[in-house]
Amino acid sequence: MSAPRGSGLARRLVQLYGGLVLYGVSAALQLRAGFGLAPWDVLNQGIARHTGLSIGTASITVGAAVLLLWIPLRQRPGLGTVSNVLVIGLALDATLSVTPAPHSLWARIPLLLFAIALCGVATGLYIAPRFGPGPRDGLMTGLHRRTGRSVRLVRTCIEVAVLATGFALGGSAGVGTVLYAVGIGPLAQFFLRAFSPPETGRPNVPDVALATTPVRECPDPV
Structure with a gap:
């Protein structure tokens, strides 16, 4: 027997908002680890440092x-x-x-790894219900349609420009940025499939999950 339609919507909403909250938590933990942020958060941090805004407000x-x-x-x-x-x-x-913020290197390293893994979980949770892409993913797909360039090329150009601007503004980039870029794609792809609605009978992986950063193959939530 299939679940009532209302329960399916409730599940999707829980996934959406649970995923978005966990995404914010993962970004904060990566910042606390102190090894460098994801490209868009490098920009957010740089803006925050020059405006007096919190990094969360800068992200908004x-x-x-x-x-x-x-x-x-x-x-x-x-x-x-x-x-x-x-x-x-x-x-x-x-x-x-x-x-x-932890001071011990042996606390910061696992915190970074946990933050990146948590981001993969969060990505799968909030994208699988298909309530619409994040603003940055929509920018990517919109430019792809307008220019005719590949999604991967468009996203690469956006990410490089964002990272360079954020770094110039004083945002933190480092080994954590690289690990995030390398690891988030496979993690997000795995969790997108894991959290897809079971009634579809197939992985519910959005098109934007195919290529979104210079290295990874998944959507960026912020």
């Missing part, structure tokens, strides 16, 4: 600005798109407020 501001770029690209946001902008930044700041 950048997400909203990117969402405005959807207008000329004729992209349509969904519930997941708007929620992505707000929830991740709020969860990031909330986690930072209660999580101290």
Whole structure:
């Protein structure tokens, strides 16, 4: 017997918001590890340092600005798109407020690895329900349609530009940035399949999961 339709929607909403919260938590833990951030968070941190905003607020501001770029690209946001902008930044700041930075190298290394793994879980959770891509993924797919360039090339150019700008503004890039780029693709692909709705009978892996950063093959949530 199939589950009632309402219970299916409830499950998808729990996945969406649980995933977005965990994404913000993972970003905060990666920051606390102190080995470098994901490219968009490098930009968020750089902006925060120059404006006095918290990094979570900077993330929300950048997400909203990117969402405005959807207008000329004729992209349509969904519930997941708007929620992505707000929830991740709020969860990031909330986690930072209660999580101290470890000083021991032997605490920071596993914290970094855990943060990246948690990001993979979060990615699978919030994208599999298909409530709409995050603002940065929508920018990527919109530019892909407008320019005719491959998704991988478009995302590579965006990520490199974002990382370079964030680094120039004082954002933290390092070995953690590299490990994130290398590891997040396989992790997200695995968890996208793991969290796909069972009634589809096949992995519910969105098109944006095919290629999104210079190295990885999964969507970026922020």
